[in-house]
Amino acid sequence: MKLSYTYIMTNKYRTTFYIGVTNDLQKRIVEHQNGIGSEFTRKYNLKDLIYFEKFTDINQAISREKQLKNWHKDWKIDLIKKSNPTLKTLII
Numbered sequence: 001m002k003l004s005y006t007y008i009m010t011n012k013y014r015t016t017f018y019i020g021v022t023n024d025l026q027k028r029i030v031e032h033q034n035g036i037g038s039e040f041t042r043k044y045n046l047k048d049l050i051y052f053e054k055f056t057d058i059n060q061a062i063s064r065e066k067q068l069k070n071w072h073k074d075w076k077i078d079l080i081k082k083s084n085p086t087l088k089t090l091i092i
Contacts, residue, residue, distance in 0.1 A: 004061035006068065007052040008080060009041055014087050016044045017076055021065045025052060026092055048089040051080040 005025045009018040009032055018041050022028035028037075029049050035042045055061040068076065080087060 001056055002058075004055045004058040005052050006055070006061045006064040008050055008068070008076065009046040010048050010050050010087070011045050012048065014050075016046060017073070018044075018046045019065055019068045019076075021058075021061045023058065025049075029092065049092065050084055050087050050090060052090070052092075 002023060004021065004023045005028075006019065006021050007025060007028070009020070009029075010016060018032075018038065020028065020038070031037045032041045033047045038046075040046070053061075053064060055064070068079075071079075077087075084090065
């Protein structure tokens with residue numbers, strides 16, 4: 001079974017968020033950290049993974065990404081804090 005992920009990246013100040021989807025979370029995080037693949041994450045120096053969700057269907061992951069992108073910033077922070085109260089950088 002191939003997993004897919006919806007994830008949230010941020011900067012060291014936790015002020016800007018990027019929501020993405022991938023089927024290889026480790027590889028994608030390394031790409032973000034090396035400035036590959038997303039102009040937005042490169043521009044705002046978004047290198048810290050602070051949240052992710054797993055899915056068994058890529059379409060569910062894409063739907064969740066679209067949903068989260070439409071949320072207010074405070075809603076996103078509240079969601080993240082449910083599993084990561086201090087907004088620490090996650091290591092996977």
